[in-house]
Each structure stands twice: as C-alpha cells, then as structure tokens.
C-alpha cells in the first residue's frame with residue numbers, strides 16, 4: 020500500500036502548490052496518491068497547511084500550481100457541489116435552522132431523491148451513529164458529541180466515495196474522542212469509504228489511519244503507515260513529532276553499509292543506523308525511542324552499545340516507570356520500563372550504564 | 386428517554402424538617418431575598434438616571450398627549466352657566482334650548498369677553514362647526530349693550546350707582562337672597578384683581594346692573610335684610626315700568642346665528658369635560674343629530690392618510706430590503722478592508738444633514754432635473770414627456786428609501802457577519818448549487834436581520850415628517866405632516882393628539898402582530 024501508482028489511485032495531488040497572498044507558499048510541493056478505501060491522516064503542527072489541502076480537494080480553494088485528480092479526472096473543472104465529497108467540519112457546521120433529520124435530508128433533497136427513499140436513508144444513517152431518536156431535535160439541543168455524530172451521519176448519508184474530516188474531534192473531551200475515533204474508523208472501513216482525516220493529535224493519527232502524512236512547513240515530511248512512522252522516522256522532525264524521542268548529537272566519522280560510526284559531542288564513539296546521513300564529517304542527530312533503551316546489563320543483547328548515565332528523576336506511572344537521565348550531556352534522556360517485580364527502581368543521583376542496539380539508533384539530519 | 390430519568394434522579398432531596406438555615410441561623414430563603422434585594426436596589430440605582438430621563442421626556446409627554454386627545458374642559462370653564470342651563474335640554478325634541486340658556490350665554494360671553502377667552506373657545510368650537518369663531522367674536526363685541534335699559538334705569542334713579550361704591554358693598558355682603566348678583570360679582574372681582582385693579586374702585590360692569598335688576602324684578606327684596614336695603618327698594622320701584630329684556634331676541638339681534646340649532650347642538654355636544662370628538666374627527670366621523678356618523682366622502686381625510694402612510698412605509702421597507710440585502714451580503718463576505726470602505730459609503734448619508742440630502746433629491750428628481758435631463762438625452766423619454774418624480778408619492782418613496790437604507794443595512798450586516806462561511810461550504814459540499822446553498826442555508830439565517838431592519842425602517846418611516854413635507858407635494862405626505870399642521874398651524878392640539886394616539890396604537894398593534902407571526906426573539910441586531 021505504501022506507494023500506489025497513479026493509474027489506480029483515487030485521489031492524487033501532483034506537485035501542488037498554494038499561496039494565498041502571492042508572497043509565501045502555504046503548500047510547497049505536495050505529492051500524494053491515495054488508493055480507494057484508504058484512511059489517510061494529515062498530521063502536523065498548526066499552520067502547516069492541512070486545512071488548505073482539504074479545502075483544495077473540496078473545491079473551496081484553488082491550487083496555485085499543480086494538479087489534483089479525483090478518480091483519474093482533474094478536479095479543477097468540477098464545481099464543489101458536483102464533486103460528491105462528504106465533509107465534516109471542525110465546528111460541525113450543522114444548519115442551525117433545521118432539525119437533525121432535515122440536516123440529513125438536505126444532501127438527498129438536492130440530489131432529487133424521493134421522499135420515502137430519503138426517509139429510509141436518514142433513518143439508516145442516524146442509526147449507524149446511534150442517533151436514531153434524535154431526528155426531531157435542533158442542533159443547538161444536542162451535546163458536542165451528539166452534534167459530531169450527526170455531522171458524520173450527514174457527510175455519509177449521500178454515500179460519497181470520499182470523505183474529508185477537518186479535526187472533527189478537536190472540541191471533545193478525551194474519553195468521547197476515543198470512542199468516536201473507534202466509531203469513525205469502524206464506519207469508514209465498513210462502508211469502504213476513502214477518508215482524508217486532519218488532526219493535531221498524533222495518538223489519533225496513529226490509532227486510526229492506514230497511512231499518516233506528517234505535514235510541516237507546507238510539505239509532507241513523511242508518508243507511511245503508523246508503525247513505520249513511529250519506528251522508522253525519516254527525519255528529525257518526524258522523530259520528534261511522533262511519540263517520545265531521545266536525541267543525541269554528534270559527527271559522522273565513518274559509514275560502512277548498514278552501520279555508521281559517530282563521535283558524540285563528549286568524545287564517545289557509538290554506532291548507529293545511517294538513515295539521513297550521506298557523508299563523513301556531517302553533523303547528525305540520532306533518535307532512540309525510550310522503550311528501546313535497556314538499563315539492565317544482563318538483558319543487553321549482543322552487539323549493544325553501553326553509555327554511562329546519571330539518574331536525575333524517577334517517575335512512577337503505574338504500568339510503566341519513566342526515568343530521566345543525563346546521557347552524554349543531554350539532560351532529557353528518557354527511559355520507559357515496564358512495571359515488573361524484577362524491574363530496577365532507581366534513585367536520583369545513581370550512576371548506571373545503559374545500552375541499546377545500533378539498529379535502534381537512527382542517525383538523522385541535524 | 387434516558388436523560389429524563391437522569392434529571393429526575395438528579396433532583397436533590399428536600400429536607401423534611403423545617404426550612405433550610407443559612408450559616409448565621411436565619412432561614413435561607415430570607416437571607417437569599419436580602420441578598421437579592423440589595424442587588425436589585427443597586428441595579429435600580431444604575432438605571433435611575435435613564436429612567437427619570439425617560440419618564441420626564443417620553444412617558445410624561447405621551448401621557449399628556451393621550452390626555453389632550455380627549456380633554457375638553459374649555460367649554461365648561463368658559464361657559465359655566467350655559468353648560469348648566471342646557472343640561473336638561475334635549476336637542477332631538479326642541480331644536481333650540483330654553484330661554485334661560487340665552488340669558489346664561491349672554492352672561493357667560495360677557496364675562497369671557499372681559500377676560501378675552503371667548504375667541505379661544507370660538508376657535509376650538511369652530512373645529513366642529515364652522516362659523517362659531519366669528520359668532521363668538523361678534524357677540525363678544527356687542528354683548529355690552531344687551532342690558533342697556535336696566536343700566537339706564539338704575540343710573541337715572543340713583544346716580545351714585547354709576548360708580549363702584551354700592552356695588553362693592555353689595556358684593557362684599559354676599560347676601561344669599563341675591564345669588565345671581567353674587568355670581569356676577571365674583572367674576573367681576575376675579576377679573577379686576579387679575580388685571581391688577583381693585584374691584585372696590587373699578588367701574589362696574591353692565592353685567593352687574595343686569596344681574597341686580599333681574600334679582601330685584603324676581604322679588605328678591607322680600608327676603609332681603611342686608612345693607613343698602615332702602616336703595617334697593619328705590620331701584621326696585623324704578624325698574625318696575627321698564628320692559629323686561631328678552632335675552633333670546635337680544636342675542637339673535639347680535640347675531641342671527643344664535644337661532645341656528647347646529648350652534649347650540651355643538652355647544653351641548655362639547656359641554657362635558659371629556660370628549661371622543663377628536664378621535665371621531667381623526668377617524669373621519671362626527672357627531673350629528675342622529676348620533677355618530679361617518680363624514681361625507683369629500684370631507685374624509687385621515688383614513689386615507691393613515692392608509693397611505695402604512696402602504697408607503699411598507700413599500701419603503703420592501704425597497705430597503707431589496708436594495709440593502711445585496712450590499713450587506715457583499716460587506717459581510719468581502720475582506721475587511723473593502724467592507725470598511727463600503728461601510729463608509731453606507732454611513733455617508735448619516736453624516737450629511739437630512740435637509741441637504743432631501744434637497745439634493747429635489748434637484749435630481751424635478752422635471753427639469755438631472756435624471757429627467759439624462760433620460761431625455763439618452764432618448765428614453767420625450768422632452769415633453771418628462772417624468773413627474775417629485776412632489777408626489779414617488780418622490781417621497783425614493784427619498785425616504787435612500788434615507789432609511791442604513792437602518793436596514795446595518796442590522797443585516799451585523800447578523801450576516803455572525804453567519805460562519807462554513808455553513809455555505811457545508812451546503813455546497815453536500816451537493817447544493819450556489820443558489821440552493823444561499824436560499825436554503827444562508828438566507829434563513831439572515832432572516833432575523835431582515836426582521837430587525839424591517840421593524841426599524843417601518844417604524845421610523847411611519848412617523849417620518851421632514852422628507853414627505855419637502856418632496857411629497859400633496860399626494861405624498863404622511864399622517865405625521867397632518868399632525869404637524871395641527872400642532873403648529875391650525876393649533877388644534879386635541880386633534881393632533883388624537884391622530885398621534887391612533888398612530889401609536891397602530892404601531893403597537895403592528896408590533897404585536899409581528900411578534901405573533903415572526904416572533905420578536907427571531908429579531909436580532911447581531
């Protein structure tokens with residue numbers, strides 16, 4: 020699924036650029052293709068151009084350069100109402116002067132669908148989001164989560180092939196968000212809908228998506244499945260942005276195939292996996308996930324490196340322990356260990372040795 | 386449903402033993418009330434200046450207007466004796482009142498002429514029956530001579546009585562045997578004092594001679610035991626050969642209109658201190674011999690004016706909606722910079738004087754004006770077929786639409802500004818065309834703005850005055866122009882007040898209907 024070729028792709032962004040003011044590019048060079056039925060999430064910090072991409076796809080903004088294809092056809096010449104794209108807005112955009120049922124009826128009416136068929140579809144759509152009893156209410160009489168469900172039902176009721184969702188869960192509390200995350204992915208897969216989902220929240224992105232596009236600065240930094248994204252970040256931004264991450268900085272001294280040798284800033288030499296380094300003498304920033312660091316010497320595997328570390332803080336978090344260490348001049352080195360009977364409970368000030376496999380330590384751009 | 390059971394189970398249990406107590410032991414209710422009262426007092430003090438201002442400048446004048454529209458004390462104050470004398474008289478049975486009434490009107494007009502209030506009453510009653518004004522003025526001048534023969538007889542018998550002395554003695558004694566004289570004396574004393582003279586030295590009115598003569602002729606001396614008894618007996622003898630004054634004949638001689646039953650009927654109708662007459666007049670009705678009836682076709686005016694005012698205000702409101710809606714829409718959807726510029730254009734009319742704007746319309750719309758010139762130049766109309774667009778209803782509608790347009794645009798704009806663009810976007814993404822998205826999603830949400838704008842424009846229009854006055858000619862004036870006419874030119878304040886009250890009631894009824902149909906909660910200013 021990683022790379023779909025253009026022919027059987029459903030949605031394609033081809034070298035798309037966008038500028039609002041003619042001075043700065045909000046979207047710089049967007050290339051993306053999605054097969055039918057995929058759940059793709061755009062994840063990125065605020066202002067990175069996610070909404071702009073959605074709006075271009077939905078037809079409310081036009082690309083300054085490049086082409087967007089939908090089902091193989093260039094989209095530029097299709098007006099928004101003919102694109103057949105369901106959309107869930109961040110503030111839900113439920114029509115306040117219509118009841119829930121009327122809101123759902125709207126897309127069917129404008130498509131000229133008969134009354135009895137309409138009623139059937141509305142009923143089905145509302146039941147799918149567990150809002151069967153609320154057809155007669157006004158949006159203002161619903162809670163945030165209920166409104167969200169109705170917005171979802173409205174975007175799905177006319178059976179679009181593509182659904183766009185712009186931070187649909189942003190305004191809800193954590194628990195409700197988790198329930199709805201599950202419901203949305205479930206529905207999308209059940210109905211076989213292609214979905215583009217926008218969010219700030221990396222957990223949401225990882226748990227819901229087939230693939231995640233990490234946005235920054237108007238560009239896709241990495242486009243991959245959640246596990247790849249977490250385990251094999253392609254650059255420092257992605258490594259930092261997704262999950263918790265430890266960094267060590269140094270200079271590449273030697274590259275030999277799968278491994279490279281790096282001299283840390285305090286003079287120690289370690290091995291790492293070269294991902295985003297190309298030549299000797301380059302500065303690099305290495306990324307090691309906290310749970311890949313071992314501090315129990317006996318369990319260290321063959322070929323692992325060891326470094327000296329000083330415990331700064333030990334935090335008990337129930338299922339796991341979080342230990343903050345000073346490693347090679349970095350005061351924010353975190354280790355996560357499972358809470359098990361034989362697990363060490365360290366005290367601040369203790370000096371220990373930690374280690375990891377060179378393949379878990381990824382040398383990225385500085 | 387599930388939330389119902391939630392609320393019922395969430396209701397707090399009420400304590401079964403006695404009222405809840407606050408921390409200091411007073412019942413909770415009482416201390417809550419005390420706290421609320423303090424809040425209320427503070428709130429009241431904050432609005433007090435405005436409240437007083439409104440009471441003095443708004444409520445009180447309206448109350449005064451309502452009072453004036455039915456108040457009618459001028460007749461009973463100016464003609465007190467006449468009002469009593471015609472109290473029993475039924476105009477339906479006898480066309481003219483009994484002779485007493487003529488004597489009473491003689492005395493009343495005499496006093497009123499001395500006080501110079503008879504012309505005021507004359508113009509008041511002239512609203513109801515034309516001719517009364519001149520009748521009163523003429524009678525006021527001639528009334529001195531009616532009792533001439535009594536004056537002569539008394540002056541001849543006792544030359545002393547030409548002066549003030551004996552009259553004052555009689556007046557001060559106020560003997561109950563001479564009620565008619567005492568009555569006249571009271572008026573004499575009051576009028577003299579009011580003009581800064583001493584009634585004891587002032588030259589006596591002829592009315593005093595007449596009043597005394599009538600008492601003596603009626604045999605008042607039989608019970609008289611007051612001062613100047615002998616003199617009065619002398620006068621009584623002197624008056625015996627004198628022929629009695631026929632007041633009716635005398636008044637008819639002054640002006641033959643006193644024999645006109647209409648005059649007397651009018652006085653009788655307006656004798657009570659309150660009258661529905663102004664309201665009847667304002668509704669194109671009048672009193673007649675057979676009760677209340679609608680005026681003749683040619684005399685009707687106000688019904689037509691009210692109707693015209695309402696219709697034209699409605700037209701103006703519709704015109705402002707049609708012209709203002711697109712502008713407000715544009716302003717709400719354009720970037721701030723451009724919409725601010727538009728806003729300045731909208732507000733520009735507010736910064737020029739109403740008079741200047743209206744006069745500008747005169748220049749533009751007149752037959753030799755800019756617009757007609759342009760149309761002739763284009764060839765759309767012939768030079769001898771120039772359009773009449775001013776000094777008629779068209780002129781009023783054009784000028785007032787222009788003047789009231791901001792009152793429509795501003796509320797519309799502020800409501801439209803609160804409609805997020807995502808609604809229309811959502812509608813389009815759901816498959817609606819531009820028009821459907823506008824009509825079914827945007828427009829319903831802008832209706833409260835239309836409601837607010839319509840109420841503003843309509844209510845301002847209905848009471849508008851200056852513009853119709855200047856560009857309305859005769860066919861384009863409103864009821865308010867008529868009200869203004871009665872206030873400043875014809876001085877018929879009662880009628881003006883009645884018209885104003887009707888206008889007020891009409892507006893209130895319309896407001897109520899509007900609330901019923903549209904719902905005032907559906908009106909918002911943003």
Ligand SMILES: Nc1ncnc2c1ncn2[C@@H]1O[C@H](COP(=O)(O)OP(=O)(O)OP(=O)(O)O)[C@@H](O)[C@H]1O
Nearest residue numbers: 039040045063064065066067068069070071072219
């Ligand atoms: N209508 C507009 N006119 C001008 N600039 C705009 C407009 N809309 C967005 N921008 C700019 O484009 C950039 C990207 O905006 P966009 O809304 O796509 O960000 P986003 O990734 O959706 O952010 P967020 O997560 O906060 O919603 C921002 O710098 C924003 O200021």
Ligand SMILES: [Mg+2]
Nearest residue numbers: 069070071185
């Ligand atoms: Mg956004």
